[in-house]
Amino acid sequence: IRGHTCHGHNFCALELFEKMQEEGIKPDKVTFLCVVKAIGALEMIEQGTLLHDRIILTGLECDVMIANALMHMYCSCGRLESACRVFDRIPVRDVASWSAVITGHAAHGNVPATFGYFNLMHQEGMKPDKVTVLCILKACGIIGALEQGKLLHDYIRRNEADTELAVGNALVDMYARCGSMEDSLKVFKTLLKPDIISWGAIISGYAEHGCFGLAWDYLQKVEREGLKPN
RNA sequence: GCUGUUA
Numbered sequence: 001i002r003g004h005t006c007h008g009h010n011f012c013a014l015e016l017f018e019k020m021q022e023e024g025i026k027p028d029k030v031t032f033l034c035v036v037k038a039i040g041a042l043e044m045i046e047q048g049t050l051l052h053d054r055i056i057l058t059g060l061e062c063d064v065m066i067a068n069a070l071m072h073m074y075c076s077c078g079r080l081e082s083a084c085r086v087f088d089r090i091p092v093r094d095v096a097s098w099s100a101v102i103t104g105h106a107a108h109g110n111v112p113a114t115f116g117y118f119n120l121m122h123q124e125g126m127k128p129d130k131v132t133v134l135c136i137l138k139a140c141g142i143i144g145a146l147e148q149g150k151l152l153h154d155y156i157r158r159n160e161a162d163t164e165l166a167v168g169n170a171l172v173d174m175y176a177r178c179g180s181m182e183d184s185l186k187v188f189k190t191l192l193k194p195d196i197i198s199w200g201a202i203i204s205g206y207a208e209h210g211c212f213g214l215a216w217d218y219l220q221k222v223e224r225e226g227l228k229p230n
Numbered sequence: 231g232c233u234g235u236u237a
Contacts, residue, residue, distance in 0.1 A: 002231055030232050037233080068233040096234035103234070134235050141236090170236040200237030230237085 001034045010038040014047070029060055033069050040073030048073050061089070068096045075104025080113070098126055099135040106139030114139050115148070133161060137170040141177035149174045150183075162190070169197045176205025196227050 001020070004013040017035050021027070027035070032055055039048045052061075052070060060066045067090045074083035087093070087101050098121045105113040118136060121128075128136065133156060140149035153171060156162050162171070168191045175184035184205055191198055199222045206215040222229055 033232055063233095065233040070233090072234065094234090099234035101234090129234095131235050138236070166236055168236090173236055176237095195237095197237045202237090204237060 001031065001038075005034055005038045005041070008041075010041045013038045014042075029063060029066060032058075032060060032066060036066070036069040036073050040069075040076040043077050045077040045079060048077060061086075062091055064090055064092060064094050064097060068094075068100050071097070071100040071104065075100065075107065078108065080105060080108060080110065093126070095126060095129045095132045098128075099132045102132075102139050103135040106142045109143060111143045111145070114143055115145075118148070128155075130161065130164065130167065133167060134170045137167075137174045141174040144178050146175075146178040146180060149178055163192075165191065165193070165195065165198070169195070169201060172198055173201040173205075176201055176208070179209065181205055181209065181211075194225075196222070196230055199225075199227065200230075 001013045001016050004010070004016060013034065017027070017031070017038075020031075032051070035051060036048070036055075039051060055061050055066060055070070061070075067086050070086045071083040074080070074086065083101060083104055087097065090097055098117065102114055102117050102121070105117065118139070133152070136152055137149065139145070140152065153162075156167060156171070161167050168187060171187045172184050172191075175181070175187060184202065188194065188198060188202055199218060203215050203218045203222075206212070206218065219229065
């Protein structure tokens, strides 16, 4: 099942899940994680609700990884209230729980809820890890929260996390989406070895803001750097 | 085999 989901063959994965059960093999926690993820990718909300009911019957709904996967699934399907209900029922939340609920609300442009959960996370003393930082930067980019993004940038600098390329790329992307190509370029120039994602963030930032000449120039630079545009 | 992840 996992072999199929990680290649994007989510429907095949669901068929295998059915077949497995026809053969009398009971799904465990890992099976459910994979299948919840597949259903989320397919945005099959009816199937997702049915699977959630089955998970409740097995008593796994309080498992933090299962709950996080369910939240992500509901957010992918646009069911933010359902995601919140799962979030509220998690006995012990981890960083992934917060990442899922914050990114989920940001993806749907729910600015108050995004900041609400972000502030609550801070209040509860949950320290963001690398992935949470990526998720919150993504959230800031989606909802255009430049000020919050800059505060997070300060936090990243204080924690010396800005040397990580993934974080640097997420900053370049966040500033570009917030409309500050100046800040975006400033971060880009600090990257020791920009990859195709770094360049892509700059190019799409210029393209998104109607600066086609600059987008074109940077595309030429990519090739001059010996990188292959994807 | 294992949830949240930047163009």
